[in-house]
Amino acid sequence: MAKRGKVSTESYKGVRDFYPEEQFLQRYLFEHMERVCELFGYEEYSASILEPAELYRSKTSEEIVGEQTYTFTDRGGREVTLRPEMTPTVARMVAARIRDIPLPARWYSIPNVFRYERPQKGRLREHWQLNADLFGAEGIEADAEIIAVAHGIMRSLGAEERDFEIRVSDRRILDAIYDSVGIAKDFTAEVTRLLDRRAKIDDFEKRLADLISHEKKAAQLVAEIERTTSTAYLEELRTQLEHMGVRNMVVDTTITRGFDYYTGMIFEVYDTSEENKRSLFGGGRYDNLLELFGAEPVPAVGFAMGDVTARDFLETHNLMPSYTPATELMIAVVEKESAAHAIQLAQSLRREDVTVALNFSGKRIGDQIRQADKMKIPFIIAVGGKERESGRYTIKNLASGNEITLPADRIAEHLFSSLG
């Protein structure tokens, strides 16, 4: 390699490297998400991280595409964006084949998405998020199901119902209030966004009044929102969820969700712990989004759950799984002459579905054991002259120090029964 200045070992700003222990956790999260989605009949889909920039221009403002996304021009002069979220992509995919897809369709994916923003805790430039969506069903059952999926994932990650809370509201409440108070359609999106940040803003009422330039209406609006504590729909939703074993839903009409495209039920999952009291993820119903692609209206409801906040949640609640490598067994080669025999043993165990790492480093057995232990490999077998002659192998359990000596054809069976 040509000698140049040293290349930095740091990863790109705002993105992460996943070393084996971190990748283990990533896979743990993904496998639980996948499993629960599939238990509810959701099918996995995927798509490229590259999208035409136009996909996001049509839905949001020009500024957001330019400043908050990774957008560039390719060699053919096309404007390309690294997807900042998955919903437009999945809406595009469903719209493209709307005549062929049997509805209702249940789809999920765990894509990485990119945002060009200043990184801070819980917000990086790249993260992964589960997207689960249900297309072509508009009933309350669909709303309840999507919440039950979210709930099921939290439970499968080890969370108790008291550890989190599902706050639910309905965009139609806001729409009705805007209507009755008389907020012009041009302002509703901005008012909603302001309401979303309400808890964080000191001079909320003043800013609201400024925005709609009408003090009386602002006060009336706030009063209406505070007066509306629930609706028949939300109460029925709660009942349905309780029948499904979901008992930590609360109605909270102050939640709004930032996006404009929601049209009905919206929800946010909150961490209830003191240290990490915040919104973990959320979703809702968006019945009009597919019309963007000229498709007939398709009702849709879904949610997105990010890996960064999920990790924070597991840490806060002591739910982190301990690292276990995929490798079940290390075979230590005692001396050169035994290498061929060890390789054959490894191959025959692999045929029996045992994951085996062969250590042909030539180091002392003690060092090989220490290395296996450091790598958290649960078992080790040393192969040397004794084993070659006897055909019997001593399996050492690194955690307990226990040993058992068996012939080759009984090793796999022993490992599987010990590993459970």
Next chain:
RNA sequence: GCGACCGUGGUGUAACGGUUAACACUGGAGCUUGUGGAGCUCUCGAUCAGGGUUCGAUUCCCUGCGGCCGCCCCA
């Protein structure tokens, strides 16, 4: 995009503007040629980058880069 704080081996820390940048852990080698976690010995390894002030900068100043936090924005 704006603001605060921070930046010393792989990790965690130390060094009034003044010797050869210290210590612990980790890594490597050995004491120990077939069985680990201990101990001892040896050893590799750092001042984020560039500029400025100064006889002298890890230390002070500026710019950039990075981290973290808040704002903006929000899946």
